Amino acid sequence: MAELKQFIFFDFEMLCSDEGMSFESMEAIRLGAVKYNLQTKEVLTFDEYIKPLSTKPLSEFCKELTGIDNQHLADASSFQQVLEQFLTWVGGIKKSRFFSWSPSDLHRLKVDSRIHGIPSSTIAKIEKRYVDFQEIFTKRVSKTNASVESALQLYGLDFIGEKHHPMYDSYNTLRIYLKFLDEPIQSDLIMLNQFIFEQEPLPFNKVNAKLNHKILEDFSQLLANDVIHMKEARKILKKTSKLVKKYNNVLINRSGLFTDENIKLIEELVAFYHDFLNTFNEHHSFSSKVLILDHYITTNSTLYLKQG
Known part of the structure; x- marks a missing residue:
């Protein structure tokens, strides 16, 4: 296996409705990510809108929740194009470990890749290197399924950036992970209280x-x-x-x-x-x-x- 050189934290925004939707129909409409270089500690960002197959206008609920409007999607690239850009930006799946806050992002990647005919072998390589960090954090620190914001608060940190923005969600998840990784005493003290x-x-x-x-x-x-x-x-x-x-x-x-x-x-x-x-x-x-x-x-x- 190739030497691990970077962490990739990613997050999708999806079609949504206050009336409920099946997960299959909740297509990705934005992909945000951060890349953390293990050697240099450099952080690079990725943020792209995704044009869904659905032509139905976004609900007011979805626009308010995600901050995304119909014009953003009208000019956006397809899922295939954005995924290709993302993989180019990653620069090497085998040297990466992929993280998200809850497995829904990996499920979204798998579902939309299947719908758009992306080779399953490509997604399998990511899945093999994927970590549901929320699950680990729940098991090792918080006891309950914390949100990104509440997990930050356990460490005395504030959310940086725009909420419900997938790139900022990814960045703040990285911040939590680095605290968890680099400050085990503080993490165990939080765990004791929880x-x-x-x-x-x-x-x-x-x-x-x-x-x-x-x-x-x-x-x-x-x-x-x-x-x-x-x-x-x-x-x-x-x-x-x-x-x-x-x-x-x-x-x-x-x-x-x-x-x-x-x-x-x-x-x-x-x-x-x-x-x-x-x-x-x-x-x-x-x-x-x-x-x-x-x-x-x-x-x-x-x-x-x-x-x-």
């Missing part, structure tokens, strides 16, 4: 102590005894699964911020979940009405011993 501490202000030097307390507090609420009715066991299993997801980013420890002790506690939480799941499935297969926890789990786990 996933675990629920916006509770916390001094930096007390993060691990508070985290330790929170892990033990959450675990202590799972079990009252070693013999559990199966209906209650199912609820506990679901709660434990949620805790594993809640603390997963601490276990990954992108920033190196978290102590070995806290990492070990979460590893034990994950191990407990899998042990509990196996025990539950075994009891369920025998139609048991109660679940009995393995004695080893409750006598050797740090999570249990610390509570005792």
